[in-house]
Amino acid sequence: MPFVAAAAPLAYATSGYFLPIQVQAMGNEAKVGNLALINTLSACAAMVAQPVIGLLSDRTRTRFGARAPWMVTGAALGSAALLLAGQARTVALLIAAMMLVQFGFNAFQGPLAAIMPDRVPTRLRGRYSTLIGLGQVLGATLGPVLASLFLSRIPIGYATFAVVVLVVILLFVVLNRDPGNREQVRPTFSATALLKAFWVDPVRHPDFFWAFLGRILIFGGYYMTLTYSFYIAQDYLGLDAEEAARLTPLLGLAGVPGFLVAIAVSGPLSDRMGRRKPLTLAGGLVISLSAIVPLLMPTVTGMLVSAVVATIGFGVFVSVDQALVSEVLPSRDDFAKDLGVLNLAATLPNTVAPAAAGAVVSAFGGYGPLYGAVAIITLLGALAVLAIKGVS
Numbered sequence: 001m002p003f004v005a006a007a008a009p010l011a012y013a014t015s016g017y018f019l020p021i022q023v024q025a026m027g028n029e030a031k032v033g034n035l036a037l038i039n040t041l042s043a044c045a046a047m048v049a050q051p052v053i054g055l056l057s058d059r060t061r062t063r064f065g066a067r068a069p070w071m072v073t074g075a076a077l078g079s080a081a082l083l084l085a086g087q088a089r090t091v092a093l094l095i096a097a098m099m100l101v102q103f104g105f106n107a108f109q110g111p112l113a114a115i116m117p118d119r120v121p122t123r124l125r126g127r128y129s130t131l132i133g134l135g136q137v138l139g140a141t142l143g144p145v146l147a148s149l150f151l152s153r154i155p156i157g158y159a160t161f162a163v164v165v166l167v168v169i170l171l172f173v174v175l176n177r178d179p180g181n182r183e184q185v186r187p188t189f190s191a192t193a194l195l196k197a198f199w200v201d202p203v204r205h206p207d208f209f210w211a212f213l214g215r216i217l218i219f220g221g222y223y224m225t226l227t228y229s230f231y232i233a234q235d236y237l238g239l240d241a242e243e244a245a246r247l248t249p250l251l252g253l254a255g256v257p258g259f260l261v262a263i264a265v266s267g268p269l270s271d272r273m274g275r276r277k278p279l280t281l282a283g284g285l286v287i288s289l290s291a292i293v294p295l296l297m298p299t300v301t302g303m304l305v306s307a308v309v310a311t312i313g314f315g316v317f318v319s320v321d322q323a324l325v326s327e328v329l330p331s332r333d334d335f336a337k338d339l340g341v342l343n344l345a346a347t348l349p350n351t352v353a354p355a356a357a358g359a360v361v362s363a364f365g366g367y368g369p370l371y372g373a374v375a376i377i378t379l380l381g382a383l384a385v386l387a388i389k390g391v392s
Contacts, residue, residue: 002300013086014161015101017144017248018154019094020230022132024241026091032231034091036358038098039227041350049106055110065178067111074111075169078104079162086158101133113322122212132322142256145249180202203340210387215321216285216349217381221291223353224360228367229303236367237300245344247300254304256313262315267323274323277385279316283380286313291375295368327391 014343019038024031053070060066081100088094128370143161150157202209231253232242290310294302359368 283317
């Protein structure tokens with residue numbers, strides 16, 4: 001499970017490392033705006049994919065089950081789009097490629113997320129969530145490290161990771177067969193149901209709303225600086241491009257030990273306690289505190305300390321958050337669709353957060369205010385968890 005959970009984050013992290021370098025090579029003066037544009041349009045594709053494919057997955061009846069066909073289709077599309085991104089020489093082609101990457105891998109993640117409520121008992125969801133979180137963060141953390149090995153061969157790097165991701169997902173589907181469900185009753189599909197794929201009533205389901213809000217703020221704040229690390233190292237710390245390219249993967253690597261400890265402890269501890277909220281809150285508060293470090297220490301050391309602390313907090317958060325959100329789903333018939341909406345809060349920040357960060361940097365003329373914005377956003381995300389009433 002950790003390997004397949006890492007597949008899409010690995011692809012995002014890989015493209016996230018290559019993308020700023022490609023964009024800068026196409027025009028240094030417009031790099032922030034162009035990167036923000038690419039991520040904004042990619043976010044639109046991601047926003048469509050998860051709820052819609054989740055809805056279709058909930059209503060799919062085949063000998064291979066409801067989830068596997070869509071997982072394979074999404075993974076194949078995303079991997080093919082990575083190959084296209086490696087050949088891009090213009091901003092326009094990068095936009096098209098990254099929109100396909102986001103659509104494909106988000107189409108894969110919606111059905112994958114539904115496996116927890118489909119098959120995992122509530123009492124074991126903290127441990128399962130730990131495995132999911134382990135894969136997600138290791139993929140996001142190690143992606144830039146591995147991608148840096150292909151710094152002078154970016155097209156080969158894209159191709160390598162496209163193959164790795166697709167093979168991992170195919171192996172998962174084959175080795176963890178989705179039970180056939182042709183005999184099950186199919187929920188009604190209609191144009192109204194398709195439109196409702198993007199909506200869960202926050203008045204009728206307030207816990208779902210607060211879980212969504214907390215998730216999108218925490219993930220959004222975490223990714224706001226992560227995607228711009230290459231530019232921050234140059235324009236905030238004063239490093240040259242070569243030094244910045246070396247530092248960027250090290251920021252992720254430095255946080256791995258603390259992350260592994262945090263995630264190994266938090267999920268099982270949550271199961272033993274029978275509680276999700278305290279650890280989810282604690283993880284969000286630690287991420288918020290980590291953003292203050294570069295404000296006080298605008299140095300390489302400051303960025304490294306911030307990365308270590310943030311990754312520990314994120315490890316605590318994601319190891320429990322997946323279990324928490326699985327317990328606020330409104331309807332059994334719409335597990336994948338509802339998780340698709342919730343997962344938008346985890347996946348959209350990969351693309352929306354860089355666009356928001358670009359707007360903050362452009363508006364305030366520097367990266368210092370960006371860290372202040374991250375501290376506030378993640379603090380609000382942590383506090384949103386307290387409003388959830390149906391989960392302790």
